[in-house]
Amino acid sequence: MSPSANPGEPHRELLPTATGRQVRATLAELMRGRRLLAVRAFGLLVGSTAVGLLTAPVLGRIVDLVVDGRPASAITGPALLLGLIALVQGASLAFGLSLVARLGEGMLAQLRERFIDRVLDLPLEQVERAGSGDLTARVTGDVTVIAEAVRNALPQLARSLLTIGLTLVGLAVLDWRFMLAALLAVPVQLHTVRWYARHATPLYASQRVALGVQQQQLLDTVAGAGTVRAFRLTEPHLERVAGRSSAAVDLTLRGIRLMTRFFGRLNIAEFIGLSAVLVTGFLLVRADAVSVGTASAAALYFHNLFGPLNAALSLVDDAQSAAASLVRLVGVTRLPAARREEDRPVPVDGTIEAKDLRHAYTPGHDVLHDVTISVAANERVALVGASGAGKTTLAKLIAGIHQANGGTIRLGGVPIDDLGAAVAGRTVALISQEVHVFAGPLAEDLRLAGPDATDDELLAALDRVGALGWVRALPDGLGTVVGDGGHRLTSAQAQQLALARLTLAAPPVAILDEATAEAGSAGARLLETAAARALDGRTGLVVAHRLTQAVSADRIIVLDAGRVAETGTHDELVAAGGRYAALWAAWAGTRQNGSTPERGSQRGAGPVTGGQ
Numbered sequence: 001m002s003p004s005a006n007p008g009e010p011h012r013e014l015l016p017t018a019t020g021r022q023v024r025a026t027l028a029e030l031m032r033g034r035r036l037l038a039v040r041a042f043g044l045l046v047g048s049t050a051v052g053l054l055t056a057p058v059l060g061r062i063v064d065l066v067v068d069g070r071p072a073s074a075i076t077g078p079a080l081l082l083g084l085i086a087l088v089q090g091a092s093l094a095f096g097l098s099l100v101a102r103l104g105e106g107m108l109a110q111l112r113e114r115f116i117d118r119v120l121d122l123p124l125e126q127v128e129r130a131g132s133g134d135l136t137a138r139v140t141g142d143v144t145v146i147a148e149a150v151r152n153a154l155p156q157l158a159r160s161l162l163t164i165g166l167t168l169v170g171l172a173v174l175d176w177r178f179m180l181a182a183l184l185a186v187p188v189q190l191h192t193v194r195w196y197a198r199h200a201t202p203l204y205a206s207q208r209v210a211l212g213v214q215q216q217q218l219l220d221t222v223a224g225a226g227t228v229r230a231f232r233l234t235e236p237h238l239e240r241v242a243g244r245s246s247a248a249v250d251l252t253l254r255g256i257r258l259m260t261r262f263f264g265r266l267n268i269a270e271f272i273g274l275s276a277v278l279v280t281g282f283l284l285v286r287a288d289a290v291s292v293g294t295a296s297a298a299a300l301y302f303h304n305l306f307g308p309l310n311a312a313l314s315l316v317d318d319a320q321s322a323a324a325s326l327v328r329l330v331g332v333t334r335l336p337a338a339r340r341e342e343d344r345p346v347p348v349d350g351t352i353e354a355k356d357l358r359h360a361y362t363p364g365h366d367v368l369h370d371v372t373i374s375v376a377a378n379e380r381v382a383l384v385g386a387s388g389a390g391k392t393t394l395a396k397l398i399a400g401i402h403q404a405n406g407g408t409i410r411l412g413g414v415p416i417d418d419l420g421a422a423v424a425g426r427t428v429a430l431i432s433q434e435v436h437v438f439a440g441p442l443a444e445d446l447r448l449a450g451p452d453a454t455d456d457e458l459l460a461a462l463d464r465v466g467a468l469g470w471v472r473a474l475p476d477g478l479g480t481v482v483g484d485g486g487h488r489l490t491s492a493q494a495q496q497l498a499l500a501r502l503t504l505a506a507p508p509v510a511i512l513d514e515a516t517a518e519a520g521s522a523g524a525r526l527l528e529t530a531a532a533r534a535l536d537g538r539t540g541l542v543v544a545h546r547l548t549q550a551v552s553a554d555r556i557i558v559l560d561a562g563r564v565a566e567t568g569t570h571d572e573l574v575a576a577g578g579r580y581a582a583l584w585a586a587w588a589g590t591r592q593n594g595s596t597p598e599r600g601s602q603r604g605a606g607p608v609t610g611g612q
């Protein structure tokens, strides 16, 4: 875990990065099952490079023919051979490169799947501690960098290295002294690459961290824009964004300067090598050891090395970036795997047992204190309390969205942590006020909850929550495109869709948080009926913002400042004359005064939440 990049800023526990050994082990695992593909790809690249190397000697032969004063017709054969070489080389190279790309893409896809698998298993708390910017930067930036490398750098690098190796062999075949001359460039190149790698590795690593921190700052500022404006924090926030952006820009500029110096040094190496080969050629021709054509072929070979050498060396740059990104992706994929789904215990029913739950969003500020509740299978319980009493927090803990800081939660007798994301998702569903309508045909939106549901089943689910009428009236019925860019649904309709999804998913436990709070009174009654029908046959925990929701519940749990204050049926609690009775009296009073209790009661403005 690395600390925050900027001293003086709040400490962030970034997601883990992998060690070199872990990266190698992961690559070896990804390679398994792809060996044949790798061998075929490599074989084709070697073949195409070897064929390509025939060009220089054939050109040398043409030079010799010209020097010997042979007629033009003598050149026809070598010229045709050049054409053939180009064809064979081009075809085998294209095929080989496509295999290399397929190899790389396959490995990357598998790595990405593993990464997403682990990310979905990560506790929300860990992501929050790291900041969503860190995760976003890994999912977007790092994956893109590696994908680019796999598509371009990896095939090019493989091809360049092969060309370099085989060209040196070709030089040695012409005359070993040519190869020695060419190798004079190598010490300068090696020194250059080591110098570059020494500077580039830390630079790229800090560049990636700086970009992650910058993204996090942007997300924080945008997400909290309302608060930033309300407290007139615009200037300091802009300064912070500017500071983080300029840190990222500075690092990028340093990278560009480094690259310029890198290529400058490589040019010196080329100059040394080519001069040496030309001087050697001159001396050997003068001593009659080789023909002019052979010396020309040697010079061509060395000249042909420039491209692949520069490509390989400059690809060191992409390789460095890709390596820096790879350690960040692999770091997440090596996190302990979640237990396999088939090994997990299965809840036996829809009971909820929460014991001694404690939770704090910021250390030291508990918003739930030793909350113990239990809900029987198929029971309908209403959670009532003032705004900020902790109802949503309790709902989210039971739904497994947040992890409690203390205490235990069992669903159907199984501790929630043992369920794993998939089983927990099938066991408990939470519908909050901010229901999302996914962009696309309405049927697809519903099938998120029941992928195998037939159209008739979808219509039955809609009918159950009273949505069939308006869905039938839509221009294309179930096929109507809804969500962003499509047919806009009212918030009550979106709630009904969420309830229909709930009946399709049919989890044994359902939690409704403010599911009907947005609607006006007529709409609210409609939604309450819909909610009751969606909860039928399963355990229901309803965060009640209007007391009508509590009255019809089997039992009511009253929360007060993060503690359970009372529990009982509506009649029992009214008779007990405690906190609920007071809320009820205030509620009934508001109704008699003729105001709209459904609306007045929301978010601390009315009687239910008015006890604060």
Ligand SMILES: Nc1ncnc2c1ncn2[C@@H]1O[C@H](COP(=O)(O)OP(=O)(O)OP(=O)(O)O)[C@@H](O)[C@H]1O
Pocket (backbone or CB within 6 Å): 361, 362, 367, 385, 386, 387, 388, 389, 390, 391, 392, 393, 394, 603, 609
């Ligand atoms: N993400 C969060 N980060 C920090 N504090 C939070 C967060 N969510 C809730 N809180 C705080 O936790 C306490 C309980 O909030 P919670 O939303 O659970 O109460 P609630 O009873 O559902 O209130 P409401 O009726 O207004 O929805 C409040 O003091 C709230 O400010």
